[in-house]
Amino acid sequence: MTTAMAPGKIILVGEHAVVYGRPAIAAPVWQRVAMATIEPAAPGAGCSLHARDVDLHLRLTVAGDDEPLAVVTRLALAQLGVAQEPDWRIELHSEIPIASGLGSGAALSTALVRAIFRQLGHEAEPAQVSSLVYESERFYHGTPSGIDNTVVAYGQPIWFVKGRQIQPFTPSVPLTIAIADSGVRSPTKTTVGDVRRAWQREPARYESIFDAIGELVCTTRRAMEEGDLPALGRLFDANQTLLESLDVSSETLHRLILAARRAGALGAKLSGGGRGGNVIALVEEEVVNRVSDALYTAGAQRVIVTQIGAEAR
Ligand code: MEV
Numbered sequence: 001m002t003t004a005m006a007p008g009k010i011i012l013v014g015e016h017a018v019v020y021g022r023p024a025i026a027a028p029v030w031q032r033v034a035m036a037t038i039e040p041a042a043p044g045a046g047c048s049l050h051a052r053d054v055d056l057h058l059r060l061t062v063a064g065d066d067e068p069l070a071v072v073t074r075l076a077l078a079q080l081g082v083a084q085e086p087d088w089r090i091e092l093h094s095e096i097p098i099a100s101g102l103g104s105g106a107a108l109s110t111a112l113v114r115a116i117f118r119q120l121g122h123e124a125e126p127a128q129v130s131s132l133v134y135e136s137e138r139f140y141h142g143t144p145s146g147i148d149n150t151v152v153a154y155g156q157p158i159w160f161v162k163g164r165q166i167q168p169f170t171p172s173v174p175l176t177i178a179i180a181d182s183g184v185r186s187p188t189k190t191t192v193g194d195v196r197r198a199w200q201r202e203p204a205r206y207e208s209i210f211d212a213i214g215e216l217v218c219t220t221r222r223a224m225e226e227g228d229l230p231a232l233g234r235l236f237d238a239n240q241t242l243l244e245s246l247d248v249s250s251e252t253l254h255r256l257i258l259a260a261r262r263a264g265a266l267g268a269k270l271s272g273g274g275r276g277g278n279v280i281a282l283v284e285e286e287v288v289n290r291v292s293d294a295l296y297t298a299g300a301q302r303v304i305v306t307q308i309g310a311e312a313r
Pocket of ligand 1: 011014015016017018019101141143144145146147148188192272273
């Protein structure tokens with residue numbers, strides 16, 4: 001039996017504008033992972049995929065091209081020169097809620113690709129995994145920037161610009177982030193599609209918002225390099241305001257964000273596609289519990305506290 005896993009992710013700053021070539025910063029979340037297990041099946045049984053969490057059961061031979069996990073499996077097998085369908089039972093399991101901005105699709109596909117490589121005696125390179133997973137991201141995001149597959153495949157914080165060489169990036173002081181799930185499911189494809197249509201209608205207005213986000217991401221990088229947490233908090237807040245002007249926030253997200261700020265978070269914003277999913281709040285150690293309690297009181301379904309940059313120390 002072969003197993004492999006991959007982390008969830010958060011976008012710290014720069015979502016949506018990153019689809020239009022501006023930079024963004026993202027980090028893995030190892031407290032929530034996706035796992036893939038491959039067991040040999042009886043000779044002639046063929047390859048089947050089972051994701052019990054979402055009640056998905058597929059036969060590789062009959063699954064269509066609208067099934068991202070089947071697409072990724074075929075691509076990975078083709079890359080390894082496997083022409084004949086293997087006799088495998090593949091089980092997928094994820095602790096990452098779907099459509100919540102935590103990269104559940106990218107994490108499942110990444111775990112799957114790694115398990116396939118391992119089962120065939122190879123260890124997949126992050127760049128190889130990332131480019132295979134990108135193909136499934138097209139299904140989840142419509143026009144993905146590639147940031148989710150990249151951060152999940154590399155498993156470390158990154159500075160990301162679409163189409164450029166990735167840059168691993170570690171803040172000079174660890175960042176403590178409370179991640180609160182609004183419980184509202186919002187497919188990334190929908191918000192990415194809505195922003196695209198709005199940009200097509202009013203290109204000048206949207207380009208200037210994307211520029212403002214791009215500049216904010218550059219300033220955020222400097223604040224991270226300098227370990228200036230109060231500045232970073234203000235940048236989270238400013239990014240949230242810009243995301244609101246892209247119309248990807250919601251009343252529920254706003255309520256959580258305000259609750260976190262009032263409880264002492266340095267700053268808070270939505271993370272990922274928006275309209276639902278998760279908000280992230282930058283907190284100092286001494287207020288973590290207070291912010292977490294306030295998020296639950298404001299309606300969060302789950303709060304995870306993660307440290308960005310601590311793992312690299
Ligand atoms: C989703 O995690 C981030 C978005 O910018 C989409 C993308 O970059 O593909 C909303």
